[in-house]
Amino acid sequence: MRRWLQVVALAVLAFPGLASQQAAPRATKAALPPVARVAAAPVEANPFFEEWKTPFGVPPFGQIKIADYLPAFKEGIARERKEVDGIASNPLPPTFSNTVAALDQTGEFLDRVQLVFFGQLGAESNDALQAIARDVSPLLSALGDDINLNEALFARVKTVWEKRDTLGLSQEQKKLVDDRYKEFVRGGANLEAQSREHLRSVNKELSLLGLKFGDDVLHETNGFRLVVEKKEDLAGLPAGVESAAADAAKAANLEGKWVFTLQAPSIWPFLQYADNRELRKKILTAYITRADHGDAYDNKVTLARIAALRAEKAQLLGYKTWADFILDRNMAKVPAKVYGLLDQLWTPALAVAHTEAADLQAAIKAAGGDFALEAWDWRYYSEKVRKARYDVDEEALRPYFKLENVRDGAFWVANRLYGITFKERTDIPKYHPEVRTFEVEDADGSLLGVYMTDYHPRPGKRGGAWSGRYRNQYVKDGTDIRPIVVNVCNFSRPTGAAPALLSLEEAETLFHEFGHGLHSLLSRVTYQGSARVPRDFVELPSQIMENWVLEPDVLRVYAKHWKTGEPIPAELVAKVVKAGKFGQGFASVEYLAASYLDMDWHTLSQPREEDATAFENASMAKVRMMPEIVVRYRSPYFAHIFGPGGGYSAGYYSYIWAEVLVADAFQAFKEKGIFDQPTARSFRANILERPGTDEAMAAYVRFRGHEPSVEPLLIKRGLK
Numbered sequence: 079m080r081r082w083l084q085v086v087a088l089a090v091l092a093f094p095g096l097a098s099q100q101a102a103p104r105a106t107k108a109a110l111p112p113v114a115r116v117a118a119a120p121v122e123a124n125p126f127f128e129e130w131k132t133p134f135g136v137p138p139f140g141q142i143k144i145a146d147y148l149p150a151f152k153e154g155i156a157r158e159r160k161e162v163d164g165i166a167s168n169p170l171p172p173t174f175s176n177t178v179a180a181l182d183q184t185g186e187f188l189d190r191v192q193l194v195f196f197g198q199l200g201a202e203s204n205d206a207l208q209a210i211a212r213d214v215s216p217l218l219s220a221l222g223d224d225i226n227l228n229e230a231l232f233a234r235v236k237t238v239w240e241k242r243d244t245l246g247l248s249q250e251q252k253k254l255v256d257d258r259y260k261e262f263v264r265g266g267a268n269l270e271a272q273s274r275e276h277l278r279s280v281n282k283e284l285s286l287l288g289l290k291f292g293d294d295v296l297h298e299t300n301g302f303r304l305v306v307e308k309k310e311d312l313a314g315l316p317a318g319v320e321s322a323a324a325d326a327a328k329a330a331n332l333e334g335k336w337v338f339t340l341q342a343p344s345i346w347p348f349l350q351y352a353d354n355r356e357l358r359k360k361i362l363t364a365y366i367t368r369a370d371h372g373d374a375y376d377n378k379v380t381l382a383r384i385a386a387l388r389a390e391k392a393q394l395l396g397y398k399t400w401a402d403f404i405l406d407r408n409m410a411k412v413p414a415k416v417y418g419l420l421d422q423l424w425t426p427a428l429a430v431a432h433t434e435a436a437d438l439q440a441a442i443k444a445a446g447g448d449f450a451l452e453a454w455d456w457r458y459y460s461e462k463v464r465k466a467r468y469d470v471d472e473e474a475l476r477p478y479f480k481l482e483n484v485r486d487g488a489f490w491v492a493n494r495l496y497g498i499t500f501k502e503r504t505d506i507p508k509y510h511p512e513v514r515t516f517e518v519e520d521a522d523g524s525l526l527g528v529y530m531t532d533y534h535p536r537p538g539k540r541g542g543a544w545s546g547r548y549r550n551q552y553v554k555d556g557t558d559i560r561p562i563v564v565n566v567c568n569f570s571r572p573t574g575a576a577p578a579l580l581s582l583e584e585a586e587t588l589f590h591e592f593g594h595g596l597h598s599l600l601s602r603v604t605y606q607g608s609a610r611v612p613r614d615f616v617e618l619p620s621q622i623m624e625n626w627v628l629e630p631d632v633l634r635v636y637a638k639h640w641k642t643g644e645p646i647p648a649e650l651v652a653k654v655v656k657a658g659k660f661g662q663g664f665a666s667v668e669y670l671a672a673s674y675l676d677m678d679w680h681t682l683s684q685p686r687e688e689d690a691t692a693f694e695n696a697s698m699a700k701v702r703m704m705p706e707i708v709v710r711y712r713s714p715y716f717a718h719i720f721g722p723g724g725g726y727s728a729g730y731y732s733y734i735w736a737e738v739l740v741a742d743a744f745q746a747f748k749e750k751g752i753f754d755q756p757t758a759r760s761f762r763a764n765i766l767e768r769p770g771t772d773e774a775m776a777a778y779v780r781f782r783g784h785e786p787s788v789e790p791l792l793i794k795r796g797l798k
Contacts, residue, residue, distance in 0.1 A: 126150035154188030172234035226265025250771040292721040298368040314353035321573035369714040378690035390685035401728035430663030468657035481578035487636025497521025545594030593623030617736035659796030680728040742786035
């Protein structure tokens with residue numbers, strides 16, 4: 079019982095594994111992680127009821143039919159109920175082994191179903207899968223409530239918790255006991271009967287509303303396309319962007335035209351380079367009004383209801399607001415600390431953004447424009463100013479950032495840091511032809527896990543980028559079960575004769591998600607419940623990897639021209655690095671504004687349904703948001719906080735919180751060498767392998783020797 083609600087693949091959401099202090103036998107190719115044997119299938123040929131004899135026990139994606147999911151979910155739920163009831167009714171006195179550890183081992187069958195289903199719901203969604211999600215979500219919610227509110231079970235856990243200091247437990251075991259007890263309390267175990275039933279209804283409604291929100295955003299994202307019919311309307315666009323739009327038109331049976339979508343590889347280059355101002359306005363307006371049209375896919379009422387229900391649930395459980403409830407388990411602990419960090423950054427960021435806006439307005443005037451700067455002008459004129467000021471065009475990087483080379487560069491960095499290797503396997507099942515699969519080995523030749531990549535946008539794939547798992551890492555019967563990890567992204571596709579060529583931002587995203595993947599692959603926990611880390615810590619392992627992207631020693635390995643094989647010119651890199659702080663006012667303001675909006679929605683002290691538009695406007699007015707910049711995620715499509723699972727609710731700030739950690743942590747590598755082995759070993763041991771067994775800040779201090787300050791981040795972003 080590692081999770082009591084569905085496992086959801088969210089944009090930029092990771093499911094990192096951490097490590098135990100207890101050594102477990104390392105997996106080798108001769109002794110692969112065993113696959114759980116399950117009973118004979120009550121439904122004919124349902125792969126979930128059979129042993130998976132695939133390499134490394136990877137799900138047999140090609141054999142799994144949509145009709146297989148619901149029977150498997152129902153069987154998994156029934157099995158977990160039986161397993162949990164057996165623990166609750168155990169006549170023997172409660173111990174760590176027969177209660178807390180036993181609870182951690184329940185739900186194995188349901189886990190394998192959930193991990194596959196929700197992984198596919200994010201990467202290969204369709205109407206049928208979405209319908210199943212709506213059916214099973216309340217069932218999973220009810221299961222979670224039945225476990226959390228099982229009085230006999232809670233009594234056993236509470237007994238172990240009360241005696242935890244006298245049981246001779248390891249650090250990981252003590253932390254697991256403490257976390258499990260808190261999860262019961264946070265799940266309503268101490269509530270009176272009437273309040274428990276009300277909590278059940280709230281949880282059920284929240285689970286369904288989150289699914290609806292996510293489905294509506296996906297529908298709205300896929301439902302728009304900008305069709306360009308005249309060649310002159312493409313003026314300013316790089317050849318690669320134009321070619322990709324032609325390919326998209328051809329795929330839509332509109333050959334001879336050009337199609338642009340709201341997917342990141344399409345919309346952002348268009349806004350950055352297209353000379354046609356009206357078309358820039360049209361596509362950005364479509365993007366920022368998604369799920370905000372007053373129709374069946376409008377999310378304003380849905381999100382207002384979610385926010386109100388969360389406030390109600392928090393107060394039911396004894397917390398002032400939803401943010402207080404969430405942050406209680408994060409490093410920040412209380413809303414005041416989050417607002418305090420945001421405020422430290424907001425004032426200098428806003429000042430820099432206003433200076434940038436003045437520069438852009440001057441560029442408009444210099445170009446003969448007689449209009450005021452608008453949101454759809456920012457990226458376009460920012461690119462003009464950047465090019466004039468630094469003589470750099472980021473599109474010039476693309477020929478050197480071939481997707482496969484960037485990926486191999488990330489692999490090379492991991493090898494230099496940790497000694498691990500990636501070997502591609504073509505005999506492993508995959509859920510889509512574009513998925514690439516790798517066997518990952520540690521320096522001693524032992525198996526670390528399986529790593530999958532899925533890099534291009536498709537109609538059924540949710541937007542953004544994330545890291546997920548198709549199997550968790552833990553120890554079972556003395557054997558170290560290794561994880562199956564997947565990175566899902568939405569990068570530029572190959573166009574014409576050219577391979578997939580990434581922008582600098584996409585290259586950084588690849589390294590970022592790879593960092594999440596490493597966190598999972600290097601996990602060394604005994605108990606799956608030990609894998610949880612605070613939301614505001616989880617981005618540290620990912621964000622720090624971005625620092626290696628432009629390091630000269632790394633660029634020499636992967637940044638080679640896709641046609642000639644020539645290495646990227648040092649002078650081009652120098653220009654990019656020099657221009658690195660350019661535009662940080664804009665980037666900081668649009669992100670911080672979204673963080674404020676998230677916190678404002680989740681510090682509601684009254685569980686009432688707000689007018690979403692008025693609330694958002696008031697939130698932005700409170701921080702004096704610039705009209706020329708749109709908050710990174712407006713409320714109707716803010717899936718990080720309102721989508722399935724709401725993984726970043728009262729937690730979107732965590733990226734900048736982690737960036738404070740990252741700016742300080744990477745200094746350790748810069749001071750001693752970016753591949754310094756003692757530093758890498760310490761980072762692996764304290765950050766990647768084991769922080770779930772201790773408080774996150776304690777783990778960080780063990781690595782760095784001190785707590786971080788915000789100063790390095792302000793300097794890095796050019797805000798000081």
